[in-house]
Amino acid sequence: MARYRKKPVEIEAVQYGLAEYADNPWEIRGGDVPQWLQDAARDGIVVPEFRSEDYWYLKIQTLEGDMYAAPDDWIIRGVKGELYPCKPDIFRATYEAVSGDD
Template sequence: MGRYRKKPVEIQAVQWTENMSMADLAKFTNGLVQLNDVEREFRVYDRLHDTWVSFEYGDWIIRGLQGEFYPCRPDVFAATYDAVGVRGEALDAEEYGA
């Protein structure tokens, strides 16, 4: 069995919080999101796997390399991703809320 390292790629992501507007999340996901704030049921469409995936407040919604969307828990996001600035330089996790 071999060992592998994930290739460094940049993704786009937003963190779904109670302060984020539903309209902003819908815009980010190109409308591929279902939001029911009353029942606290939120789902985003993962077109690569042709399925709706549930997420919660605090989760990050990632736009993947092929334009797909999927949620990521905050602890996994913080362990996996570093924020990058305008020119690609890394930022501290505290600067993006992780």
């Protein structure tokens, strides 16, 4: 069987923070909400949704259907501008910081 390696591509990503019921649902760890995420919220692609665990989640319209970013998940903007959530362990195993960035 042939084997393949993922091509190195640079993506943009932010880590979603823990936002409790009364808090702002747009809690981003280590910084402000990037413009691309603000634009997606304005366009209804990303929508805050309060769930039963007393936390906000972000519902994200992806190419595969609606997915949810939970607290500590990463929100990734892919090479074609598509958005999708990623669990922290998968993010750490798949991505590394680009030199010169945080």
